[in-house]
Amino acid sequence: xxxxxxxxxxxxxxxxxxxxxxxxxxxxxxxxxxxxxxxxxxxxxxxxxxxxxxxxxxxxxxxxxxxxxxxxxxxxxxxxxxxxxxxxxxxxxxxxxxxxxxxxxxxxxxxxxxxxxxxxxxxxxxxxxxxxxxxxxxxxxxxxxxxxxxxxxxxxxxxxxxxxxxxxxxxxxxxx
Amino acid sequence: xxxxxxxxxxxxxxxxxxxxxxxxxxxxxxxxxxxxxxxxxxxxxxxxxxxxxxxxxxxxxxxxxxxxxxxxxxxxxxxxxxxxxxxxxxxxxxxxxxxxxxxxxxxxxxxxxxxxxxxxxxxxxxxxxxxxxxxxxxxxxxxxxxxxxxxxxxxxxxxxxxxxxxxxxxxxxxxx
Numbered sequence: 001x002x003x004x005x006x007x008x009x010x011x012x013x014x015x016x017x018x019x020x021x022x023x024x025x026x027x028x029x030x031x032x033x034x035x036x037x038x039x040x041x042x043x044x045x046x047x048x049x050x051x052x053x054x055x056x057x058x059x060x061x062x063x064x065x066x067x068x069x070x071x072x073x074x075x076x077x078x079x080x081x082x083x084x085x086x087x088x089x090x091x092x093x094x095x096x097x098x099x100x101x102x103x104x105x106x107x108x109x110x111x112x113x114x115x116x117x118x119x120x121x122x123x124x125x126x127x128x129x130x131x132x133x134x135x136x137x138x139x140x141x142x143x144x145x146x147x148x149x150x151x152x153x154x155x156x157x158x159x160x161x162x163x164x165x166x167x168x169x170x171x172x173x174x175x176x
Numbered sequence: 177x178x179x180x181x182x183x184x185x186x187x188x189x190x191x192x193x194x195x196x197x198x199x200x201x202x203x204x205x206x207x208x209x210x211x212x213x214x215x216x217x218x219x220x221x222x223x224x225x226x227x228x229x230x231x232x233x234x235x236x237x238x239x240x241x242x243x244x245x246x247x248x249x250x251x252x253x254x255x256x257x258x259x260x261x262x263x264x265x266x267x268x269x270x271x272x273x274x275x276x277x278x279x280x281x282x283x284x285x286x287x288x289x290x291x292x293x294x295x296x297x298x299x300x301x302x303x304x305x306x307x308x309x310x311x312x313x314x315x316x317x318x319x320x321x322x323x324x325x326x327x328x329x330x331x332x333x334x335x336x337x338x339x340x341x342x343x344x345x346x347x348x349x350x351x352x
Contacts, residue, residue: 018332019230020340024300028325029332036329051290052269058192058262059199059232065259066266070274077267081259088231089239089255093248096240099225106348112228114344117314118336120304121321127294127301128326134294136287143288147295152302162292169288170281 005079007038008068012083019088021119023061027126030067040071043133050130055162061085143168178245179213181253187211188238188257199234213241234258313350317343 011033015026027050035043049070053063061084068080102108131148135141147161179187187206194202200223207214214222226236235258242254276282308315321339324330 014333017230018336019232020336022232024297026332027297032329032331047290047294048273048286049270051286051293052273053266054293054296055289056262056266056269057194058265059234059258061232061235062262062266065263066270069267069270077263081263085231085235085255085259088229088236089251092226092229092231092236092239093243093251095225095229096243103221103224108228110348111344114347115340117308117317118321118339118343120301120308121318121339122325122332123297123304124301124318124322125326127297128322131294131298134287134291140287140291143291144295144298147292148298148302149295151296151299158296161296162289165292165295166285166289169284169286169291171284 008080009083012080016084016087020115025119025122047133181246181249184242185253185257188254192258192261203234
């Protein structure tokens, strides 16, 4: 399936202005559109690219660049990246000028507090979709569970957990 | 002394090379302690704005800091600096994946990596949801949002248009 550049621009442009609470909150919609609506890749392929992007440094939305590159090469990467970051940046630029006026208004606090449960629900939805695809075998489900528990209960660097996951996959037993 | 556009690019370039799954602690150290472009209170204030708006916190922060010191050119320099290195790294990782995806050993390693990344996301979701556990109304909203997006696969735009204003209004009423 070919992904037209326009399709990438429209998808990530929309996600850019909806990404309240950061990039992880638009992850379920990204997966739904890529896999179910457009059929540009399988859920397993989406998961693999998400996992790869988590192993890259920098902001946690680099999966966008990778998805664009995978679907339409260099221009796909460029279009997806610009579409994801330009609209929200423009909003930031405009809001910065007005920030002094609305920083301490009650509606600003109400909106910010009201978005917290929505963000929590969206990130949980993304986690459920990604985890249900990733846990394809009992061994892989074990890796998902172990990484989740270790990330909550310890201060281990995330890169260690990703490395341990990849290493346990290298053992090859029960990893599909 | 206000940083030049070149200094903004270099500062955020170094930031893009650090931090896996979260650049924020590094951003504070770079902006406040090392380069002293912002005071601690200024940083907290700008971060408040960036968390309020759609888009990644550090992405928005780079735009706000660039804009403040050098206008639009500064914002573009800071954002481009932040994204430059991670974009290259993520595409290189993608190229490695494409090259070796047919090798069963490598495929197992990537499956393990994707499972660990999924586990990290589950951990993040738990950490976001945990503070809501004693607040029945926000917790109920988070569950509603989760069900709508993960189970019923409602598109993000209508889900947000219904749930976000509802959540904000409930927050307003519960305070008065």
